[in-house]
Amino acid sequence: MVEQTAGSALPEKHDERRLRFNRSEVAGSLGDLGTFIPLLVGMVNRCGLQLGPALFFAGLMNVITGFAFGIPMPVQPMKAIATVAIAESLSESQIVAAGILTGAVVLLLALTGLVDCIQRTIPRSVIRGLQLSLGLKLIELGFRQVAGTNVWIGWDSIGLGLVCAVLVLLLYFSVRVPGSLVVFGVGLVALVCAHTSLLSQMALGMSWHLPQLADAHAWTSGFWKGTIPQVPLTLLNSVVAVCALSVDLFPHRPANPRRIAVSVALMNLVCCPLGAMPMCHGTGGLAGQYRFGARTGGSVVMLGVAKMLLAMLVGGCLLAWLQGYPQSVLGILLLFSGLELAMVCRDQTSRVDFFVMALTAGACMALNAAAGFLVGWAMAAALIWGIFRIEPPPNGTPVGETPAITRDSTGDRNPPAC
Numbered sequence: 001m002v003e004q005t006a007g008s009a010l011p012e013k014h015d016e017r018r019l020r021f022n023r024s025e026v027a028g029s030l031g032d033l034g035t036f037i038p039l040l041v042g043m044v045n046r047c048g049l050q051l052g053p054a055l056f057f058a059g060l061m062n063v064i065t066g067f068a069f070g071i072p073m074p075v076q077p078m079k080a081i082a083t084v085a086i087a088e089s090l091s092e093s094q095i096v097a098a099g100i101l102t103g104a105v106v107l108l109l110a111l112t113g114l115v116d117c118i119q120r121t122i123p124r125s126v127i128r129g130l131q132l133s134l135g136l137k138l139i140e141l142g143f144r145q146v147a148g149t150n151v152w153i154g155w156d157s158i159g160l161g162l163v164c165a166v167l168v169l170l171l172y173f174s175v176r177v178p179g180s181l182v183v184f185g186v187g188l189v190a191l192v193c194a195h196t197s198l199l200s201q202m203a204l205g206m207s208w209h210l211p212q213l214a215d216a217h218a219w220t221s222g223f224w225k226g227t228i229p230q231v232p233l234t235l236l237n238s239v240v241a242v243c244a245l246s247v248d249l250f251p252h253r254p255a256n257p258r259r260i261a262v263s264v265a266l267m268n269l270v271c272c273p274l275g276a277m278p279m280c281h282g283t284g285g286l287a288g289q290y291r292f293g294a295r296t297g298g299s300v301v302m303l304g305v306a307k308m309l310l311a312m313l314v315g316g317c318l319l320a321w322l323q324g325y326p327q328s329v330l331g332i333l334l335l336f337s338g339l340e341l342a343m344v345c346r347d348q349t350s351r352v353d354f355f356v357m358a359l360t361a362g363a364c365m366a367l368n369a370a371a372g373f374l375v376g377w378a379m380a381a382a383l384i385w386g387i388f389r390i391e392p393p394p395n396g397t398p399v400g401e402t403p404a405i406t407r408d409s410t411g412d413r414n415p416p417a418c
Contacts, residue, residue, distance in 0.1 A: 014176075019296045019298035019301060023178055026176055026181060027287045027294070028072055028180070028292045029072070029289075030181065031289040031290070032256025032285035034078065035079075035282075035285070036058075036077065037325060038330065039086075040277065043095065044319060046086050047085050047091060052312075053274060054205060054277040057274065058276070058303040058304075059269075059307025059310075060304060061075045061267050061271065061279060062303050062304025065281070065297070066300040067302065068297075069255060071228030072286065072290065073242075073286065074286055076281070076284075077278065078234065079282075080229040080278075081095060081099065081226040081227075081381075084096075084226055085226070088220070090222070093215055094212045094218045094226070095226065096278075097223070097226075098269060099226075101227040101275070103265040103278075104269065106166075107266070110142060111262075118240065120309060121238070123356065125348055128353075128357045129361040130360060130361070130376075131344060132357060132358075133345075133360070133361040134241070135284075135342030138334050138337055141331070144331070145334065146328045147234075156194065156328050164329055168336055178293050183329060186329065187326075187329035187330075191326060198320055209395035210274065210383075210406050222386075229368075234366075235367050236279040237333040238260065239257050239264070242281050245255050245286055246286065284338065284339075284341055287337055287344070288337025291336055291340035353387045355390050357376075359379055360373065360379075
């Protein structure tokens with residue numbers, strides 16, 4: 001059960017399966033835009049990804065997952081593939097091929113039961129370390145986006161970011177006036193004031209063509225550059241960590257690892273061949289939507305409908321709006337999403353659990369999520385099996401024996417074999 005603190009609200013116990021469509025759900029749906037917009041715009045600008053189909057299928061998957069899971073399960077770009085694609089200017093065919101291959105690998109792991117096995121054997125302190133590192137990265141990225149404007153006063157500036165941060169804090173628990181709705185509205189006003197010509201450039205319609213997938217080079221390069229780094233991140237962040245966070249935020253309706261894995265796989269196997277970007281679920285998006293008020297799948301259903309309508313009606317001219325949206329406002333949304341994600345780690349109170357969590361988080365931030373996870377998992381196993389000790393034995397414990405470590409935090413002394 002999640003206790004009520006300044007970082008989160010108590011999970012609601014009534015009407016758990018009923019989707020709600022109110023102001024809080026609308027506000028919560030905006031909590032995931034901080035990473036969604038920059039990655040989508042980056043792939044469209046640098047790689048030639050089609051904005052219309054990418055936005056439309058992301059919206060369609062929002063609607064389906066909202067009804068399927070009943071909680072605000074986000075649909076995000078696959079971060080490893082998106083990052084490599086933007087950095088190395090991969091083609092649309094390479095991006096789509098990487099998404100299809102990642103979906104195939106994840107589906108294989110789900111159907112063979114290996115996903116459930118991985119979920120059972122990972123100590124909670126390691127998962128918390130992964131969540132803490134992701135939360136800190138979102139916080140850092142949020143600060144960088146605000147500070148990166150390099151202007152104190154303006155329609156996209158540090159000053160605007162500070163104003164939005166104050167608004168979020170003042171409306172932290174407001175139900176009548178959700179903070180993210182106010183902040184998002186401030187961003188729209190700033191966008192129109194800074195780029196008045198956008199209103200005259202509005203045009204209806206969307207261009208769409210199927211990606212070219214007959215090139216063998218696109219498949220091989222997509223696999224090595226996109227699929228290989230994405231699969232570990234998908235398993236850890238989109239499956240393991242999402243399920244752990246759903247237990248914290250929605251203890252009476254947590255997400256099932258195999259269902260999450262199948263969902264990620266089918267999104268990419270079905271939609272990528274039609275021009276969609278590689279998609280997954282993610283802890284940052286779930287934490288962000290929860291922080292800003294989302295409590296049911298109704299939030300992502302409404303967000304999905306909005307994405308599909310925008311793609312079909314103004315998909316041809318929407319890119320200019322997304323490019324011009326104030327980075328300082330997106331940075332504030334990212335910052336508070338990261339804080340929400342990091343604060344779920346406050347349950348690791350023992351010395352051993354905090355040690356493993358901090359080690360995992362540090363390794364994830366210094367190396368990458370997969371390497372950091374392996375470092376944390378190895379240390380947790382060494383502590384469980386008594387190879388190392390980082391705290392003195394309690395009174396009465398014979399020298400040479402290691403005190404038992406609690407199952408809920410660091411796992412069984414003998415983790416189940418797969």
